[in-house]
Amino acid sequence: MVSSSGRMPIERVGFVALIFAAVLYLGSGSGAGSSYASMRQLEDVQLSLAGANGAPFPGHILVTGGAGFIGSHATLRLLEDGYAVTIVDNYSRGNRGAIEALRKLAPKNKLRVVDGDLGVQRDLERAFGKHKVDAVIHFAAIAYVGESVAQPLAYYRNVTVNTIGLLEAMRRHDVRKLVYSSTCATYGNPDELPITEKTPTVPINPYGKSKLYAEDAIRDYAVANKDFDAAILRYFNVFGSDPRGRLGEFPRPELRAMGRISGACFDAALGNIPELVVMGTDFPTRDGTCIRDYVHVTDLVDAHLAVLGHVANPPVLYNVGTGEGVTVREFVDACKRVTGVDVTVREQRESRPGDYAEVYADVSKIREELGWEARYVDLEESLGHAWAWRSAHKAGY
Numbered sequence: 471m472v473s474s475s476g477r478m479p480i481e482r483v484g485f486v487a488l489i490f491a492a493v494l495y496l497g498s499g500s501g502a503g504s505s506y507a508s509m510r511q512l513e514d515v516q517l518s519l520a521g522a523n524g525a526p527f528p529g530h531i532l533v534t535g536g537a538g539f540i541g542s543h544a545t546l547r548l549l550e551d552g553y554a555v556t557i558v559d560n561y562s563r564g565n566r567g568a569i570e571a572l573r574k575l576a577p578k579n580k581l582r583v584v585d586g587d588l589g590v591q592r593d594l595e596r597a598f599g600k601h602k603v604d605a606v607i608h609f610a611a612i613a614y615v616g617e618s619v620a621q622p623l624a625y626y627r628n629v630t631v632n633t634i635g636l637l638e639a640m641r642r643h644d645v646r647k648l649v650y651s652s653t654c655a656t657y658g659n660p661d662e663l664p665i666t667e668k669t670p671t672v673p674i675n676p677y678g679k680s681k682l683y684a685e686d687a688i689r690d691y692a693v694a695n696k697d698f699d700a701a702i703l704r705y706f707n708v709f710g711s712d713p714r715g716r717l718g719e720f721p722r723p724e725l726r727a728m729g730r731i732s733g734a735c736f737d738a739a740l741g742n743i744p745e746l747v748v749m750g751t752d753f754p755t756r757d758g759t760c761i762r763d764y765v766h767v768t769d770l771v772d773a774h775l776a777v778l779g780h781v782a783n784p785p786v787l788y789n790v791g792t793g794e795g796v797t798v799r800e801f802v803d804a805c806k807r808v809t810g811v812d813v814t815v816r817e818q819r820e821s822r823p824g825d826y827a828e829v830y831a832d833v834s835k836i837r838e839e840l841g842w843e844a845r846y847v848d849l850e851e852s853l854g855h856a857w858a859w860r861s862a863h864k865a866g867y
């Protein structure tokens with residue numbers, strides 16, 4: 471390889487440079503910013519499992535999916551409340567930039583990040599690591615209704631199978647507390663509204679079914695393991711962002727076509743897409759578009775903090791929403807007012823595959839039992855938080 475002069479022939483230099491560049495590229499992952507080396511450093515952090523300045527230490531939480539929209543907001547709040555956090559994420563969705571933001575905001579030695587896939591046992595072992603985990607909050611999942619109809623097996627593997635793998639890892643590491651991110655999609659198209667926790671679960675798409683099967687696995691595991699406690703939260707539609715503008719929601723551009731309504735509206739307002747397409751105008755609702763219950767991510771995170779102290783066996787179950795239904799047209803109008811941009815809207819009669827007409831939550835159970843209720847119930851104020859971050863980060867994280 472090396473010539474007798476001790477020099478490498480020029481074509482080999484080029485080849486080695488190419489390999490080196492490729493390794494750097496692969497190591498940098500799909501998100502912006504951090505290199506593989508800095509991710510390794512984040513994984514090697516020695517967590518401090520003690521309270522700061524003599525304050526009691528609330529615990530060490532393993533957050534799956536912490537690079538995602540909800541997981542990153544939850545991590546920030548946990549850190550603010552004195553917890554130590556280990557994040558595990560494979561960046562199949564979510565943003566490395568969210569991790570960079572969290573790293574800058576985290577107190578010293580309180581955040582550890584493992585670049586790993588929940589479907590890989592070795593990665594789970596790294597995630598649980600050598601610092602005793604007190605509880606797991608399991609956010610990681612792929613989570614698009616339409617995609618789940620097109621790729622059902624990916625959903626059963628990512629959502630249901632990975633939850634089982636996580637439970638097995640929790641057993642190996644003697645971790646006995648779990649908070650699980652479930653969804654109103656488990657209810658399907660309900661006969662009666664609002665949706666209570668007793669509303670029958672008849673999911674109509676693989677996303678909702680894969681979440682319900684994961685819930686069942688958790689409940690059955692709890693039957694067989696009386697020292698295991700869990701909480702299952704069925705979120706309605708999550709939106710908004712950190713009111714202080716430190717984190718936001720940035721669906722990756724390649725996922726835009728599957729994305730949620732607020733992201734699409736902002737992309738249209740920013741000129742990233744030529745028009746906003748409203749899918750489904752023939753639903754049996756007040757204006758023909760579907761009705762959803764939009765809960766602010768900060769409120770949702772509050773619900774997690776509240777339920778952490780109330781995990782139980784059998785697992786507790788709560789709806790998390792505002793109790794109010796908003797049509798897509800109403801949502802789009804609010805978006806236009808907040809962004810100040812009269813975005814072009816194209817309405818299409820045909821709905822997205824797997825979409826249901828109307829869902830909103832009865833939230834009396836979580837209010838009565840945990841004292842939680844949504845504080846951000848002004849749609850425009852909440853959209854204003856999301857837009858403030860998004861318009862200040864036009865290229866995302």
Ligand SMILES: NC(=O)c1ccc[n+]([C@@H]2O[C@H](COP(=O)([O-])OP(=O)(O)OC[C@H]3O[C@@H](n4cnc5c(N)ncnc54)[C@H](O)[C@@H]3O)[C@@H](O)[C@H]2O)c1
Nearest residue numbers: 535537538539540560561562563564587588610611613708
């Ligand atoms: N956003 C909503 O409106 C909503 C509503 C109901 C339920 N949920 C649930 O909340 C959770 C979080 O949703 P989100 O909106 O933050 O989604 P998100 O896509 O922003 O975040 C999910 C994160 O999980 C990670 N992930 C996915 N598969 C993984 C794997 N195999 N290993 C490791 N990491 C993996 C992704 O990379 C991403 O960072 C999901 O479980 C979702 O089903 C969300």
